[in-house]
Amino acid sequence: MNRVLLVNHENKPLRICSWKRALKLLLKGKAQCEKSIKSIEDYISINNTEIPKVIQLNYDVAVPYKELPFCRINVYVRDDYTCQYCGKKLPPSELTLDHVYPKSRFGPDIWENIVTCCKECNQYKADKTPKEAGMKLLRRPFRPKEYFEYEMKKYSYTEQMYWRRWMYKSA
Numbered sequence: 117m118n119r120v121l122l123v124n125h126e127n128k129p130l131r132i133c134s135w136k137r138a139l140k141l142l143l144k145g146k147a148q149c150e151k152s153i154k155s156i157e158d159y160i161s162i163n164n165t166e167i168p169k170v171i172q173l174n175y176d177v178a179v180p181y182k183e184l185p186f187c188r189i190n191v192y193v194r195d196d197y198t199c200q201y202c203g204k205k206l207p208p209s210e211l212t213l214d215h216v217y218p219k220s221r222f223g224p225d226i227w228e229n230i231v232t233c234c235k236e237c238n239q240y241k242a243d244k245t246p247k248e249a250g251m252k253l254l255r256r257p258f259r260p261k262e263y264f265e266y267e268m269k270k271y272s273y274t275e276q277m278y279w280r281r282w283m284y285k286s287a
């Protein structure tokens with residue numbers, strides 16, 4: 117675990133940065149160790165230097181609004197790698213994307229029309245609508261709002277758990 121969560125003056129997550137960047141911000145006095153961090157487990161140890169896992173910027177920055185990119189992996193993450201028809205959770209290699217309203221009938225490539233699907237269900241559904249194929253969606257596809265949740269999912273489970281616990285604690 118060598119990544120650091122950078123938060124603004126209101127303890128809202130801004131981004132995840134490398135320990136090198138975190139160290140620079142601390143040395144330049146642009147950021148400080150977040151006050152609630154006390155125990156040794158709250159630090160990353162690199163070359164005998166302790167760097168906190170969460171640092172707070174010393175000046176006011178609003179959390180930037182970022183639109184989550186629409187791409188295959190983000191659709192999988194939204195659907196928790198679960199086929200939205202049969203409910204099987206599978207590795208990415210066994211998944212594909214399904215156009216709820218078929219592509220052959222000009223169903224658009226948008227969050228609201230694309231779901232994670234296993235190859236079997238995708239083949240079975242073919243170019244039909246779920247109703248025509250007699251299939252039911254687990255839930256209606258949607259455009260995700262929380263960018264940071266997705267940003268965190270790129271990192272290890274241990275890191276995510278630490279940051280989530282911390283964010284929950286400071287909420």
Ligand SMILES: [Zn+2]
Pocket residue numbers: 199200201202203204233234235236237238
């Ligand atoms: Zn399926």
